[in-house]
Amino acid sequence: MSVVFVAASKLPTPFAEFTMHGFLDEATGKEHVVLSLGDVGDGQPVLGRVHSECLTGDALFSLRCDCGFQLEAALRAIADEGRGVLLYLRQEGRGIGLLNKIRAYELQDGGADTVEANERLGFPADMREYGICLPMLAHLGIRELKLMTNNPRKVKALEGFGIPVTERKPLKTGLNPHNRKYLATKAGKLGHMLGSLHQDEVEQP
Numbered sequence: 001m002s003v004v005f006v007a008a009s010k011l012p013t014p015f016a017e018f019t020m021h022g023f024l025d026e027a028t029g030k031e032h033v034v035l036s037l038g039d040v041g042d043g044q045p046v047l048g049r050v051h052s053e054c055l056t057g058d059a060l061f062s063l064r065c066d067c068g069f070q071l072e073a074a075l076r077a078i079a080d081e082g083r084g085v086l087l088y089l090r091q092e093g094r095g096i097g098l099l100n101k102i103r104a105y106e107l108q109d110g111g112a113d114t115v116e117a118n119e120r121l122g123f124p125a126d127m128r129e130y131g132i133c134l135p136m137l138a139h140l141g142i143r144e145l146k147l148m149t150n151n152p153r154k155v156k157a158l159e160g161f162g163i164p165v166t167e168r169k170p171l172k173t174g175l176n177p178h179n180r181k182y183l184a185t186k187a188g189k190l191g192h193m194l195g196s197l198h199q200d201e202v203e204q205p
């Protein structure tokens with residue numbers, strides 16, 4: 001596997017003081033980050049979030065999606081549990097990159113939905129690759145995840161790479177008038193389990 005550990009440091013945040021682990025994917029040059037809290041290498045399932053980069057939602061307060069809200073909710077949940085892990089994967093725009101995502105948003109401003117926009121640009125709806133999680137989790141001694149996600153394809157993909165997901169924890173947050181259509185498309189075309197937004201129940205995968 002081409003993902004190698006580079007360095008670790010403390011990362012104090014408003015939620016907790018995490019340990020930040022930096023990794024380099026030597027095949028793509030992408031730099032990934034994992035935040036961990038507590039003893040995650042004890043062999044017990046770990047509360048986890050596998051979050052793909054969304055510059056607009058995570059850093060620029062965009063209301064077009066739910067990413068920033070999910071990121072914050074996940075970090076808060078890990079802090080509340082006192083133990084957990086967040087993998088921040090540099091797969092912007094479901095893998096098409098930031099500038100192509102802006103192109104896709106332009107098409108969405110003209111009426112296309114998030115899937116149609118990707119397809120019009122010649123991309124599949126979702127180009128992400130989750131195999132890169134494996135060496136990062138192995139480095140931290142994590143064998144099983146209690147995964148915070150609404151995306152059943154993410155659960156399937158991780159399990160396909162040999163990472164058991166013992167529990168799926170919904171992460172329904174951030175619904176607003178600007179992302180209502182986007183979230184409806186995710187549920188309708190991408191299979192996201194968003195049945196009742198703003199509900200925080202625990203479901204089996």
Ligand SMILES: Nc1nc2c(ncn2[C@@H]2O[C@H](COP(=O)(O)OP(=O)(O)OP(=O)(O)O)[C@@H](O)[C@H]2O)c(=O)[nH]1
Nearest residue numbers: 051052053054065091092093094104114149150151
């Ligand atoms: N191509 C494209 N990517 C988008 C759009 N809106 C958000 N994204 C990207 O979608 C990704 C969202 O990733 P995640 O937060 O892991 O979420 P998810 O796979 O939708 O599922 P959850 O785990 O339920 O949040 C990020 O990479 C965003 O940049 C869009 O309209 N078009």
Ligand SMILES: [Zn+2]
Nearest residue numbers: 054057065067
């Ligand atoms: Zn987003």
